Amino acid sequence: MNRSGGLFLRVLTVIAGLALVGIVLKLIGSILTPILPASFNAALSSGLAHLVTIVSPAIPAIGALAIIALVLWIITGRR
Numbered sequence: 001m002n003r004s005g006g007l008f009l010r011v012l013t014v015i016a017g018l019a020l021v022g023i024v025l026k027l028i029g030s031i032l033t034p035i036l037p038a039s040f041n042a043a044l045s046s047g048l049a050h051l052v053t054i055v056s057p058a059i060p061a062i063g064a065l066a067i068i069a070l071v072l073w074i075i076t077g078r079r
Helices: 003-032 038-078
Strands: none
Touching: 003 038
Protein backbone atom coordinates (compact mmCIF):
# COMPACT_ATOMS: atom_id res chain seq x y z
CA MET A 1 0.00 0.00 0.00
CA ASN A 2 1.36 3.42 -0.84
CA ARG A 3 2.09 6.02 1.80
CA SER A 4 -1.02 8.19 1.33
CA GLY A 5 -3.29 5.15 1.26
CA GLY A 6 -2.00 3.94 4.62
CA LEU A 7 -2.36 7.40 6.13
CA PHE A 8 -5.89 7.71 4.78
CA LEU A 9 -6.76 4.31 6.22
CA ARG A 10 -5.43 5.30 9.65
CA VAL A 11 -7.43 8.53 9.66
CA LEU A 12 -10.58 6.63 8.71
CA THR A 13 -9.86 4.10 11.45
CA VAL A 14 -9.60 6.87 14.05
CA ILE A 15 -12.85 8.46 12.89
CA ALA A 16 -14.63 5.09 12.89
CA GLY A 17 -13.30 4.36 16.38
CA LEU A 18 -14.64 7.65 17.71
CA ALA A 19 -18.02 6.99 16.13
CA LEU A 20 -18.08 3.50 17.66
CA VAL A 21 -17.32 4.88 21.13
CA GLY A 22 -20.20 7.35 20.77
CA ILE A 23 -22.59 4.61 19.72
CA VAL A 24 -21.55 2.35 22.62
CA LEU A 25 -22.03 5.15 25.16
CA LYS A 26 -25.48 5.91 23.76
CA LEU A 27 -26.45 2.23 23.94
CA ILE A 28 -25.26 1.93 27.54
CA GLY A 29 -27.35 4.97 28.47
CA SER A 30 -30.39 3.47 26.74
CA ILE A 31 -29.93 0.15 28.53
CA LEU A 32 -29.55 1.72 31.98
CA THR A 33 -32.54 4.08 31.67
CA PRO A 34 -35.24 1.52 32.61
CA ILE A 35 -33.06 -0.06 35.34
CA LEU A 36 -32.12 3.07 37.27
CA PRO A 37 -34.51 4.59 39.84
CA ALA A 38 -36.48 7.59 38.60
CA SER A 39 -34.78 10.05 40.97
CA PHE A 40 -31.29 8.89 39.97
CA ASN A 41 -32.24 8.99 36.30
CA ALA A 42 -33.63 12.53 36.67
CA ALA A 43 -30.47 13.68 38.46
CA LEU A 44 -28.28 12.06 35.84
CA SER A 45 -30.33 13.65 33.06
CA SER A 46 -30.19 17.13 34.55
CA GLY A 47 -26.46 16.82 35.26
CA LEU A 48 -25.80 15.74 31.67
CA ALA A 49 -27.93 18.63 30.36
CA HIS A 50 -25.98 21.05 32.54
CA LEU A 51 -22.65 19.65 31.31
CA VAL A 52 -23.75 19.90 27.67
CA THR A 53 -24.87 23.51 28.22
CA ILE A 54 -21.47 24.42 29.64
CA VAL A 55 -19.34 22.53 27.11
CA SER A 56 -21.39 22.91 23.91
CA PRO A 57 -19.84 26.21 22.74
CA ALA A 58 -16.38 24.61 22.86
CA ILE A 59 -17.24 21.26 21.22
CA PRO A 60 -16.31 22.27 17.63
CA ALA A 61 -12.94 23.66 18.73
CA ILE A 62 -12.20 20.62 20.90
CA GLY A 63 -13.15 18.29 18.06
CA ALA A 64 -10.97 20.16 15.59
CA LEU A 65 -8.00 20.08 17.97
CA ALA A 66 -8.51 16.38 18.61
CA ILE A 67 -8.63 15.60 14.89
CA ILE A 68 -5.50 17.67 14.22
CA ALA A 69 -3.69 16.01 17.13
CA LEU A 70 -4.65 12.53 15.94
CA VAL A 71 -3.60 13.25 12.37
CA LEU A 72 -0.24 14.60 13.57
CA TRP A 73 0.18 11.56 15.83
CA ILE A 74 -0.51 9.28 12.85
CA ILE A 75 1.95 11.17 10.64
CA THR A 76 4.75 11.18 13.23
CA GLY A 77 4.13 7.52 14.06
CA ARG A 78 4.57 6.71 10.38
CA ARG A 79 8.16 7.95 10.30
